[in-house]
Amino acid sequence: VTTAPDRSGGSGSGRRGAARERAERLDAADPLRALRARFLLPEGQVYLAGNSLGALPVHVPARVEEVVRRQWGADLVGSWNLHDWWRAPERVGARVARLVGVAADEVVVADSTSVNLFKALVAAARMRPDRRVLVVEPGNFPSDLYVVDAVADLLDREVRRLEPAELPGALAAGLAEQLAVLTYSHVDYRTGELHDMAAITAAAHAAGGLVVWDLSHSAGAVPVDLAGAGVDFAVGCGYKYLCGGPGAPAYVVVARRHQNAVHQPLTGWTGHARPFAMEDRYEPAPGITRMRAGSPPLLSLLALEAALEVFDGVDLAALRARGLSLSRLLIDFVDAVVPEVEVVTPRQDARRGSQVSLRHPRAYAVVRALIDRGVVGDFREPDLIRLGLAPLYVRHVDVVTAVEALRAVLDAGEHQQPRYPQPHVVT
Amino acid sequence: VTTAPDRSGGSGSGRRGAARERAERLDAADPLRALRARFLLPEGQVYLAGNSLGALPVHVPARVEEVVRRQWGADLVGSWNLHDWWRAPERVGARVARLVGVAADEVVVADSTSVNLFKALVAAARMRPDRRVLVVEPGNFPSDLYVVDAVADLLDREVRRLEPAELPGALAAGLAEQLAVLTYSHVDYRTGELHDMAAITAAAHAAGGLVVWDLSHSAGAVPVDLAGAGVDFAVGCGYKYLCGGPGAPAYVVVARRHQNAVHQPLTGWTGHARPFAMEDRYEPAPGITRMRAGSPPLLSLLALEAALEVFDGVDLAALRARGLSLSRLLIDFVDAVVPEVEVVTPRQDARRGSQVSLRHPRAYAVVRALIDRGVVGDFREPDLIRLGLAPLYVRHVDVVTAVEALRAVLDAGEHQQPRYPQPHVVT
Numbered sequence: 001v002t003t004a005p006d007r008s009g010g011s012g013s014g015r016r017g018a019a020r021e022r023a024e025r026l027d028a029a030d031p032l033r034a035l036r037a038r039f040l041l042p043e044g045q046v047y048l049a050g051n052s053l054g055a056l057p058v059h060v061p062a063r064v065e066e067v068v069r070r071q072w073g074a075d076l077v078g079s080w081n082l083h084d085w086w087r088a089p090e091r092v093g094a095r096v097a098r099l100v101g102v103a104a105d106e107v108v109v110a111d112s113t114s115v116n117l118f119k120a121l122v123a124a125a126r127m128r129p130d131r132r133v134l135v136v137e138p139g140n141f142p143s144d145l146y147v148v149d150a151v152a153d154l155l156d157r158e159v160r161r162l163e164p165a166e167l168p169g170a171l172a173a174g175l176a177e178q179l180a181v182l183t184y185s186h187v188d189y190r191t192g193e194l195h196d197m198a199a200i201t202a203a204a205h206a207a208g209g210l211v212v213w214d215l216s217h218s219a220g221a222v223p224v225d226l227a228g229a230g231v232d233f234a235v236g237c238g239y240k241y242l243c244g245g246p247g248a249p250a251y252v253v254v255a256r257r258h259q260n261a262v263h264q265p266l267t268g269w270t271g272h273a274r275p276f277a278m279e280d281r282y283e284p285a286p287g288i289t290r291m292r293a294g295s296p297p298l299l300s301l302l303a304l305e306a307a308l309e310v311f312d313g314v315d316l317a318a319l320r321a322r323g324l325s326l327s328r329l330l331i332d333f334v335d336a337v338v339p340e341v342e343v344v345t346p347r348q349d350a351r352r353g354s355q356v357s358l359r360h361p362r363a364y365a366v367v368r369a370l371i372d373r374g375v376v377g378d379f380r381e382p383d384l385i386r387l388g389l390a391p392l393y394v395r396h397v398d399v400v401t402a403v404e405a406l407r408a409v410l411d412a413g414e415h416q417q418p419r420y421p422q423p424h425v426v427t
Numbered sequence: 428v429t430t431a432p433d434r435s436g437g438s439g440s441g442r443r444g445a446a447r448e449r450a451e452r453l454d455a456a457d458p459l460r461a462l463r464a465r466f467l468l469p470e471g472q473v474y475l476a477g478n479s480l481g482a483l484p485v486h487v488p489a490r491v492e493e494v495v496r497r498q499w500g501a502d503l504v505g506s507w508n509l510h511d512w513w514r515a516p517e518r519v520g521a522r523v524a525r526l527v528g529v530a531a532d533e534v535v536v537a538d539s540t541s542v543n544l545f546k547a548l549v550a551a552a553r554m555r556p557d558r559r560v561l562v563v564e565p566g567n568f569p570s571d572l573y574v575v576d577a578v579a580d581l582l583d584r585e586v587r588r589l590e591p592a593e594l595p596g597a598l599a600a601g602l603a604e605q606l607a608v609l610t611y612s613h614v615d616y617r618t619g620e621l622h623d624m625a626a627i628t629a630a631a632h633a634a635g636g637l638v639v640w641d642l643s644h645s646a647g648a649v650p651v652d653l654a655g656a657g658v659d660f661a662v663g664c665g666y667k668y669l670c671g672g673p674g675a676p677a678y679v680v681v682a683r684r685h686q687n688a689v690h691q692p693l694t695g696w697t698g699h700a701r702p703f704a705m706e707d708r709y710e711p712a713p714g715i716t717r718m719r720a721g722s723p724p725l726l727s728l729l730a731l732e733a734a735l736e737v738f739d740g741v742d743l744a745a746l747r748a749r750g751l752s753l754s755r756l757l758i759d760f761v762d763a764v765v766p767e768v769e770v771v772t773p774r775q776d777a778r779r780g781s782q783v784s785l786r787h788p789r790a791y792a793v794v795r796a797l798i799d800r801g802v803v804g805d806f807r808e809p810d811l812i813r814l815g816l817a818p819l820y821v822r823h824v825d826v827v828t829a830v831e832a833l834r835a836v837l838d839a840g841e842h843q844q845p846r847y848p849q850p851h852v853v854t
Contacts, residue, residue, distance in 0.1 A: 040500045049504040056500035073467045073483035077476040112721025114695030146694040146709035246725035267573040268541030278808050282573035294539025298673035300724030381705050
């Protein structure tokens with residue numbers, strides 16, 4: 001604990017020293033502290049962008065090399081049988097199932113989140129042919145907004161953009177009769193707010209509609225209980241908290257009760273009931289397989305399969321507790337040490353995912369300056385600093401280091417330097 | 428040259444010895460013979476399934492490892508900028524451009540062939556709103572047939588399945604006024620027949636329709652001149668002759684003259700004009716980028732990028748000459764040595780892709796028995812043995828070995844053994 005004076009006054013450094021001690025105590029007592037060793041993380045960096053791209057699990061490089069050299073290089077086309085490439089989408093889906101709270105045969109890994117959302121929305125809307133309205137939250141991830149619009153255009157439906165809070169009123173005012181499908185993200189990508197999946201799903205069902213949840217920003221960090229909430233469809237990405245590697249394929253969930261009624265429009269041969277019969281007409285495979293379209297990108301898919309082993313033996317409730325502890329510490333410490341920055345993320349645990357977003361008018365420059373200090377978060381238009389707290393590998397001490405770096409950036413005015421002029425690609 | 432007698436009579440072994448000598452001479456004189464060293468091929472195997480899964484280029488494992496360890500593992504989310512992951516789909520597309528005969532900015536790599544066909548067909552049909560008919564060849568790859576049907580269903584159009592030979596008559600009999608989009612495969616996946624892209628495209632254009640070609644079984648082995656033929660759209664896969672690895676992402680081509688008029692329905696954010704502005708409404712990016720949808724599977728995409736270097740410095744006309752020489756030798760030697768097997772592939776060079784298909788009532792068992800003898804081809808329902816002649820790495824001596832193995836399988840009755848009972852997954 002240093003006692004040198006700083007900008008926030010005599011008590012600042014004491015508060016900061018106390019925070020680091022609190023963090024060290026929390027890390028020492030953390031039942032999941034050993035999980036971090038499952039990852040290769042760059043030395044000297046605090047990586048808080050796992051909500052954008054998950055870290056590399058230690059065992060994945062060797063597994064990818066085996067896929068490249070042995071499966072592709074030596075066993076070649078025989079690997080479709082020998083290494084069961086053919087069923088890899090269902091096999092990897094079965095590994096995702098526990099993370100989203102469904103049975104193993106209710107998930108398949110395929111395509112990207114956007115493409116899966118398209119498939120799920122068309123399929124769901126077709127199950128409600130006499131209802132015109134597709135509901136989406138206005139703050140949903142842009143791809144989701146765009147895909148809903150595209151589906152409405154193709155199927156001649158109407159889109160209404162409604163915040164969760166506006167939903168009950170709108171349903172009471174006549175939406176209930178018209179609701180075909182509602183699609184929300186479980187966690188808001190900008191604010192980190194966690195929506196009440198069970199309540200929103202129940203409201204949509206009570207009206208006679210179906211739901212499609214996007215789990216990209218929750219699964220792998222926040223327990224998801226799709227079956228408990230009675231969710232119809234869900235999609236999510238493989239490269240954030242699931243740690244499947246850059247652009248890892250996404251997954252799509254269809255509740256078993258709907259599977260054989262689903263007609264999705266991307267009728268590639270791998271979703272056919274008898275793909276090798278090379279039949280003239282499409283007949284969807286029974287079960288979740290009908291959500292497949294073309295051949296899966298196997299290097300990426302099998303990297304995701306290997307990566308999902310980082311969840312082996314991990315209690316998801318404990319993982320959630322760790323995530324909340326991290327975000328609580330971050331919020332508390334920002335309040336104490338960087339009070340001029342607004343915490344956008346809900347302070348109530350039950351309404352918070354596993355990221356904390358801070359508002360600052362020069363957010364982009366702040367993010368860049370933090371990166372130059374070894375604290376990697378990201379920026380979202382127009383003024384958000386996003387700090388992702390992937391609970392598998394982020395430690396409480398990392399949170400303290402990050403907030404100290406933020407304090408230092410602002411104290412030194414680094415965010416006002418001309419070398420950080422304009423927003424730039426940071427995904 | 429052995430003189431031992433065999434089943435085909437006293438002249439058989441002499442013919443076979445002569446064939447091997449011819450093959451050795453052809454290989455010795457082959458200006459492209461050095462290309463085979465660019466691949467890792469299993470010892471003691473003749474690999475004739477490169478039309479299904481291309482072989483592994485020597486330099487790819489190290490490149491994939493660099494992507495995994497350095498780009499993903501160390502540079503993490505910063506790789507979107509540092510290694511320009513963001514523009515990888517366009518960058519890899521530019522590498523495909525020469526192989527299909529278009530400019531670098533007319534191709535993007537994204538999704539699977541089926542998904543790209545969906546995008547291209549919807550986009551093309553929307554450009555012909557007053558014309559009802561989508562034409563497809565009845566023998567097209569099943570995914571293509573299914574996707575055309577799905578698009579017709581979504582857009583309320585009608586599908587007509589017409590062989591190339593039936594097209595002129597149908598156009599004259601009233602189709603011309605109704606043709607919206609025609610979609611054919613350049614090479615028939617079963618028979619290896621090469622269609623006349625220029626003539627068919629001209630016929631569709633004369634009627635006022637648009638064309639979408641599937642190049643999965645031609646590009647990389649057969650020169651493709653999309654620009655010369657005035658083709659509007661094309662799609663193709665990355666894992667056959669392009670050697671991009673199992674399930675490598677596919678590509679989609681849009682002629683520059685159409686690009687800014689195209690509205691494809693998979694409106695993911697990566698195809699937006701300003702993706703990082705996170706805008707509320709979709710506005711397609713100018714140019715080919717609008718054909719992108721979600722995040723690309725980067726391990727697979729960057730493996731494809733590396734793999735495409737096997738075409739560096741390769742004259743595509745010489746590659747085609749080598750492919751034709753291989754298939755001519757195969758057909759001649761089958762005629763001479765295995766006359767009871769029917770050659771299904773056209774004998775005229777201009778009508779042949781880079782595979783030879785043979786018909787046999789127990790084709791599946793023959794393929795399995797050949798594999799057990801180290802000759803890897805594949806089977807297609809109901810009675811086809813497909814032998815792919817990837818001209819980058821198959822040698823003339825491999826063709827001789829394959830036909831000799833076929834002769835031996837049939838002589839020994841291996842294809843009648845009960846261990847090869849039923850067709851089974853062989854892609």
